[in-house]
Amino acid sequence: MSFQVALRKELLEQWRTTRLLIVVVVFLALGLSSPLLARLTPELMKLVPGGEAFVPLIPAPTAADAVAQYVKNLSQFGVVLALLMAMGALALEKDKGTLALIVVKPMPRGAIVAAKFAALATSFAIATALAAAAGYYYTWVLFGSVEVAGWALLNVLLWLFFLVYTAVTLLASAITRSQVAAGGLGFAAVVTLSVAGSLPRVGEYFPGQLLVWGATRMTGSEVRSWPALVVSVAIVLGSLVLASVALQHQEL
Amino acid sequence: MAELKPWLPLLFPLLILELGLLIFALRDLRLRERTRGSKWMWAIIILFVSLLGPVLYLTLGREE
């Protein structure tokens, strides 16, 4: 009950502060530009003085290049957006004092954390779905048909990847009292996760592997990484629980 | 530029999105009384950092 009330407010906030619009526009733009960029790379090379000589050296772009571009662009911007949208979520409310006015009312602090996460997850879901549709259409037009089920799986995994960073940044926002500190802490967590994800052997257990799973599914040699999936879900749930506990113990 | 001509119908929606976001951010910057950091700095970031510039302003720069 309290969760629904809080979620309604958070979704309304995503809408009224144009945050939903921002993620949607950025993701849509990336969904369109990734296949285009893959297809146009040779043409763009010709525009660069002296670039013409390299054109024969570049293999003709394929749908796989479009997918690789899509995964790279969306994952990078997605992480940045997760950081930007979640860092202030709790820290700013503590700093400004809006949270104090709400928690003296019958609204459990855990419900607030859960609602903030759910609202951000919803925004990312809508944006990812639209980017997927746009990316699918452009890849189909430029390179021919793409396997729908694989494309859907790739995008669900991308979404989960964003949620990991959203939850971790939300935890940073719960611990700190300023948006800047939360951003710094969140950024440190992002760097830690990506460094750990690139280590041999250990890396297979980190969220970055979700992208490998999705991308390899599209190229035919699917590498299913269940451990990474389990770890990602665990990071999300663990961060949310810790954020609630942290908020519970703070004087607001 | 002739090479890009056949792709214009596909480039057009992308252009609309990017330009729309840019104009939206600039309009918000112009109408806003207070921003975090100077307005000039944000104008430059919005105009010259493609896609990310408007996003940075809209998420970090706006102040009531």
Place this chain on the structure above:
Amino acid sequence: MPAIRVEGLRKSFGRALALDGLTFSVPEGSVFGFLGPNGAGKTTTIRILTGLARATTGRAWIAGKQVVSPGAQDLARIIGYLPEEPAFYPWMTPVDYLDYVGRIFGQSATGRRERVAELLKLVELIEVQARRIGGLSRGMRQRLGLAQALMNRPQVLFLDEPVSALDPAGRRDVLAMIDRLRGQCTVFMSTHILADVERVCDTVGIISRGRLLVEANQEELLARYATPAFALESDPATAGLLPSWVEGLRACSWVASVGVEGTLVRVVASDTDVARRELLPSALRAGLVLTRFETLRPSLEDVFLRIVGERGEKE
């Protein structure tokens, strides 16, 4: 059962002690003025009572239920809280915010609509009800703060310096609104401004350096601590006679102190009854021609300064 009971509340921030064994109780239905200089511990007390902050030691009860932090849900249902500078979501309108608060309290759609309309009328925000809160003035936000604190018809209402940030007109309006709450709920209002307390509060607690100095009914407090004073003004023609008369007056046993400013004499009596009988005849006997003779109504300010000053000196 008192509306609020506080026993030996202590709160330290590092080595600094904000509350030092605070004890008091607030009778149900009263408008309680929690009075003290800045930094006395008023805000800390309210934050502990609302469950926002934790007491280092000591206990408190509201309507018989013990206060904990983070605040318990059943207590949260019966209290209202207005911080010194209430902060709202700038993207909401006053109606949105009050509706959100109503939803938190689980009120029905019709119940919310009626209560929101009622409160917007009470705090005179009808004209701006559909405007973004981000564009409202400070006084309007303060009034919205009062409205959100009343949304659940609280039994106990906490107001932290509700009018100190407002201009004289805004101050008058908000004080009038608080005055109208009398009888509907217990109001616990902190302030450092004596005139506000004098206007609306029936009971007063004076806090200084984290301790309660005095707690009493307002009239009782005035009767107990206020020293009556008399003001006399001499005609300039007889002003020359003043110094010797004042000299003689200071020697009288019923006089506590005498102050002179030009032709104006202020006499503080230690025995009011004798002063009432003796002061005027004494002035006439001295040959003074008076243009004014007045018994000064004791003010809470005199009491406050005396109490805080007295206790301060002892420490």
